[in-house]
Amino acid sequence: MTQVVQIIHDAYRVFMDKNSDPRVKDWFLMSSPFPTLIICLSYAYFVKRLGPKLMENRKPFELRKTMICYNACQVIFSSWLFYEALVCGWAGQYSFRCQPVDYSQSPMAIRMARGCWWYYISKFIEFMDTIFFVLRKKQSHISKLHVIHHGAMPMSVWFGVKFTPGGHGTFFGFLNSFVHIIMYSYYLLSALEPKFQPYLWWKKYLTVLQMVQFFLVIVHAFQLLFIDCNYPKAFVWWIGMHALMFYLLFRKFYQISYKKNPKIEKIN
Secondary structure, eight states: OHHHHHHHHHHHHHHHHHHSOGGGTTSTTOSOSHHHHHHHHHHHHIIIIIHHHHHTTSOOOOOHHHHHHHHHHHHHHHHHHHHHHIIIIITTTSOSSOOOOOOSOOHHHHHHHHHHHHHHHHHHHTHHHHHHHHHTTOGGGOOHHHHHHHHHHHHHHHHHHHHOOSGGGHHHHHHHHHHHHHHHHHHHHHHSOGGGGGGOTTHHHHHHHHHHHHHHHHHHHHGGGSSOOSSOHHHHHHHHHHHHHHHHHHHHHHIIIIIIOSOOOOOO
């Protein structure tokens, strides 16, 4: 048994050393996928089990001011991520049809890689969306979609940063950052004075925007199955299937929340 484990470990190390991007090897949380996996599993356990148990006999926290600050910071952070994606490639330097990863040490290539890493970090910060629900005892708002979406994203993005921090796959983060600017702006307004509530009628269109985002990512990713492009096909499938899964989950959420059930849950 020990020998089998050693063989698997050696094969894992060879694969990682051969295929991963050496530029990100020493960056925080990039040496191994397991810390990220542990954090994601801990998040899911806390929001579904431990957190509600701890809050069971406690009064919900009043977090309006905290949430205003949090959502404002998220708007700023998402705007910066979107700006970096534009400047580093998607403003015209990158091709929407085929964009290989630039693994060089050029300033722009490194800047894009670092932008990818910060996007990865942002997925951990977004755990606070759910943690706020737990602390406010809004457990009914924590849907399966919510937990899967937030819990899976850091692990998914980790692979992108580790192996392909740039190029074609960054289209996902580019679009997602734009969506989050709008989404967190909405949540910021909703956390402000009640007088803003009449102007927040467009909530369901955030879900529509999410679905449009995932549809565009699916098309953008899978086009590489039909053209010759120096971009790993494994990541074409990884990104495309990831986007397809979330498109279907968000569509189901939309159908349940806005067509059958008048009660609207908050999702991110």
